[in-house]
Amino acid sequence: MCSSSRKTTHIFREEDPMAKRYWDEKFELMSEANMKAFQLEKLKETVRWSYDKVPYYKQAFDEKGVKPSDLQKLEDLAKFPFTVKTALRDNYPFGLCAVPVSELVRIHASSGTTGKPITGPYTADDMDQWTECMARALWAQELRPESIAQNAYGMGLFTGGLGFLQGAIRVGAAVVPAGAGMTERQLLLIQDFGTTALFSTPSYCMTIIEKAERSGLDLKKTKLRTGHFGAEPWTVEMRKEIEARSGIHAYECYGLTELMGPGVSFSCEAYKIHINEDHIYPEIVDFQTLEPVPLGQEGELVLTSLQRQAMPMIRYRTRDICTLRRDKCECGRTLITMDKILGRTDDMMIIGGVNVFPSQVESVLMEFAEIEPLYQIRLRKKGYLDAMMVETEVKPEVYSAGQAKVEDLAKKVSGRIQQVIGINVPVTIVAPNTIARSEGKAKRIIDER
């Protein structure tokens, strides 16, 4: 028996693994009615589990005057309290755990760039579910046992790196745990190992593409075919830029530490982002009134875990702005879809009374072929008001064409921002290599207020 067939029998649950189109047909193709019935059953268990096992939830439910038994239909979830990031911080590290530490098998934490970090604890069952969610995503994104997957997410406390790693292992791909950074070495590995799939943030992929171009390596001539990108907002325009310059199909993965990590949702070949809604129940609320908004309308994404043991999450306010849709998808999956994340409410700027997200600026910048996808937004105080400035790099040959041309281009970009977003923003074109290259989550906003 050769080792590959041994590996296959261990990993796959079906007779002919290569023939299957979906990783988990039962859930990926489930009818809406059956999915809703499944979700209701799991939701009932989750509110009960949270109330009985986590004093924080008991108190929050009591204060709101709701009991687990009040959840009789899916819509009843709206009566339950939201959970916000400060609840996780205040209960750091294990205050929201529903199981004793002896039952945990993994503990992650988010970067904690602002204040204390938050914890992501898992039981063995949680780990298995998370791995399944990731395997489902990566399988939909063409990862197969013969793939060589270069994992360029930071591999540490951050859920991204290990989440992708274990999903790819379950699919049976060969994973190269490259980690983030050392871009020259990434390029070497892509060539030497014949990497077919890249896992990274979209901004780090841009850094890799730039390095490849500068060193005369045409990524289209390598075996690289797919990219699996997430952890930060990025626009459709950025996706197209990545695809055009590297020849890969750029897929999306979305997730957050509070709800297991990556694997909450994933894009399929039709670029629709499907939520693993048998594990995570999504709602959209108006981020000011917190009232539920209907499908097809933009708002804050609120997520509830349906099967997690260690840290059940009830109505977690993600602060991510997006839209849910139940359109038919050509990939055949019936899982509900979400639009690309427009941005985080934390990153929303109010300029001249207009709400602006960095992604809107990115969309406009990317319309210009002369501009490199490298930009930052500087925020300053102007009297009582916030002022915003955009700094961007352009192609080196454009920059060296002379100051008059560069200034002319900057004016054109500024005019286009005014036209599309409706705000007057000065644009500065900075010298090549001025803006910091990202290896993880790109820092788009420099707040000098």
Ligand code: ADP
């Ligand atoms: P944090 O960045 O808050 O320290 P995480 O590492 O858990 O914590 O990151 C989760 C956040 O990253 C999400 O809430 C979202 O804002 C962002 N994110 C993750 N994946 C995507 C994606 N595919 N598109 C847009 N934003 C994403």
Ligand code: ZN
């Ligand atoms: Zn689809």
